[in-house]
Amino acid sequence: MPVLRQGGRFGLGVGLALALPIALAVGWEIAVDTGAASGRLLPPPSRIGATLFELAASGDLLSHVEATLIRAGLGFLGGAAAGILMGTAVAMLPLVRRICDPSLQALRAVPSLAWVPLFILWFGILETPKILLIAVGVFFPVYVGVSGAIGSVDRKLVEVGRIYRLSRLAMARRILLPAVLPATLVGLRTGLGLGFLFVVAAELMGASEGLGYLLVDGQQLGKPDQILAAIIAFALAGKLADTLFVVLTRPLTRWQDTVRESL
Amino acid sequence: MLIVDSLSKTYADGTQALSNIGLSAAPGEIVALIGGSGCGKTTLLRLIAGLDRGSAGAVAVDGETILEPHPRVGVVFQEPRLLPWLTVADNVGFGLGGLGRSENRARVTEALERVGLAEHGRRWPRELSGGQQQRVAIARAFVPRPRVLLLDEPFSALDAFTRRGLHEQLLDLWAASKPTILIVTHDVGEAVTLADRVVVMRPKPGRLEETVAIDLPRPRDPVSARYEEAVRRVMAALDRSLHPPIARRDPAPEMRAGWW
Numbered sequence: 001m002p003v004l005r006q007g008g009r010f011g012l013g014v015g016l017a018l019a020l021p022i023a024l025a026v027g028w029e030i031a032v033d034t035g036a037a038s039g040r041l042l043p044p045p046s047r048i049g050a051t052l053f054e055l056a057a058s059g060d061l062l063s064h065v066e067a068t069l070i071r072a073g074l075g076f077l078g079g080a081a082a083g084i085l086m087g088t089a090v091a092m093l094p095l096v097r098r099i100c101d102p103s104l105q106a107l108r109a110v111p112s113l114a115w116v117p118l119f120i121l122w123f124g125i126l127e128t129p130k131i132l133l134i135a136v137g138v139f140f141p142v143y144v145g146v147s148g149a150i151g152s153v154d155r156k157l158v159e160v161g162r163i164y165r166l167s168r169l170a171m172a173r174r175i176l177l178p179a180v181l182p183a184t185l186v187g188l189r190t191g192l193g194l195g196f197l198f199v200v201a202a203e204l205m206g207a208s209e210g211l212g213y214l215l216v217d218g219q220q221l222g223k224p225d226q227i228l229a230a231i232i233a234f235a236l237a238g239k240l241a242d243t244l245f246v247v248l249t250r251p252l253t254r255w256q257d258t259v260r261e262s263l
Numbered sequence: 264m265l266i267v268d269s270l271s272k273t274y275a276d277g278t279q280a281l282s283n284i285g286l287s288a289a290p291g292e293i294v295a296l297i298g299g300s301g302c303g304k305t306t307l308l309r310l311i312a313g314l315d316r317g318s319a320g321a322v323a324v325d326g327e328t329i330l331e332p333h334p335r336v337g338v339v340f341q342e343p344r345l346l347p348w349l350t351v352a353d354n355v356g357f358g359l360g361g362l363g364r365s366e367n368r369a370r371v372t373e374a375l376e377r378v379g380l381a382e383h384g385r386r387w388p389r390e391l392s393g394g395q396q397q398r399v400a401i402a403r404a405f406v407p408r409p410r411v412l413l414l415d416e417p418f419s420a421l422d423a424f425t426r427r428g429l430h431e432q433l434l435d436l437w438a439a440s441k442p443t444i445l446i447v448t449h450d451v452g453e454a455v456t457l458a459d460r461v462v463v464m465r466p467k468p469g470r471l472e473e474t475v476a477i478d479l480p481r482p483r484d485p486v487s488a489r490y491e492e493a494v495r496r497v498m499a500a501l502d503r504s505l506h507p508p509i510a511r512r513d514p515a516p517e518m519r520a521g522w523w
């Protein structure tokens with residue numbers, strides 16, 4: 001019975017959340033349909049849906065999504081790996097921390113988009129600067145998450161490891177790694193979100209495929225329906241990636257007593 | 264056999280935490296360390312555990328000098344310190360290695376049964392109450408069968424009712440393998456319930472003041488006259504350590520003679 005009631009409350013929540021966008025969409029559809037609005041700059045939902053369907057049917061959408069996902073994925077992997085390595089080094093080695101951390105914190109304050117002109121000068125306009133830009137965006141939240149997590153591992157739990165005479169390797173594997181995992185995953189998740197943010201910026205640099213290209217193309221050819229279709233595709237791809245990340249990593253932090261469980 | 268020989272600890276800032284501690288405990292003996300706060304009880308326990316080094320003197324267990332944590336010395340801390348990412352059973356088995364899987368599992372199961380948590384092996388530590396968590400910590404310390412077990416105020420955060428149950432389970436576990444137990448406490452009743460000998464410490468610098476032998480058969484009846492008499496003796500010794508004679512600072516000969 002409580003399960004049912006919970007299910008009902010969940011359904012009600014979803015319904016409430018969707019009420020506003022659905023009402024707006026239906027309202028706009030009617031307004032354009034009755035001729036009260038032209039819908040030239042803001043096409044009605046039916047036309048956006050049709051464009052999306054067309055793009056999907058021709059296979060174009062898939063190839064654009066694929067291009068975007070490959071860029072975001074490569075940038076995420078590179079940035080996350082660098083962030084984990086640097087974060088670990090800075091947290092474990094005081095000398096490295098004193099040398100590197102101030103500079104990295106200063107670089108963190110630079111808006112990542114500020115690098116775009118420089119990256120284009122250095123690496124041209126093909127894939128390298130795009131992936132690099134995404135990696136830079138992903139790097140910082142992962143770096144901050146990992147170094148902070150290692151720095152705040154409970155000394156008392158490390159002492160338990162000492163009592164049982166764990167070797168350095170065993171201490172890292174059995175105590176430090178599980179202890180830093182939750183914060184690391186939060187950093188990676190934030191990084192993944194930023195990766196999707198920066199893939200748009202990267203593709204606006206000039207690309208011949210990808211969802212960002214669809215945006216630019218739609219602007220230049222005056223096709224707002226294509227722009228909106230690309231935005232919807234972005235939202236779906238980003239949400240899907242985030243959900244996938246949460247589902248895949250949930251078993252790793254099942255032991256935690258946090259609100260995340262109920263999210 | 265645990266031997267603490269002229270052990271001292273002075274911190275880098277010059278504070279002397281422990282001064283010339285001498286103590287020995289026979290196999291199977293339970294010794295309670297009692298004293299006011301800041302008298303170095305926890306420091307002494309950490310030195311014996313090998314978690315910190317003394318400035319002078321030595322600690323030996325069965326003839327081996329302790330310089331770092333030793334397989335024959337187990338520790339239960341004030342807090343349970345369970346690893347939150349391991350199940351209860353995995354926490355209990357954390358210190359086991361090289362015994363083979365079936366032997367490990369048998370020991371963990373037995374220890375969990377003795378502390379009354381046989382049903383909880385697959386749960387997460389966070390799902391247990393404070394008292395249950397401390398029972399898991401005690402089981403974890405017993406499972407590698409240490410010869411010396413150090414307990415640092417293990418029950419101080421628990422209510423009196425829970426504490427009594429834990430005393431019985433501790434004695435039950437102890438009876439199975441008879442390690443030497445050194446337990447720090449600030450509860451006189453706890454000391455008299457558990458210990459063969461109560462050692463009273465005095466602060467600034469921490470040192471051993473007086474030893475009270477508790478010659479009562481187990482299980483001990485807390486409402487018997489002999490138990491109450493033992494409590495009174497420990498109380499009196501504790502009182503003497505907390506209220507040092509003022510005359511000590513500048514001892515005039517006639518005062519020193521007539522003080523007691």
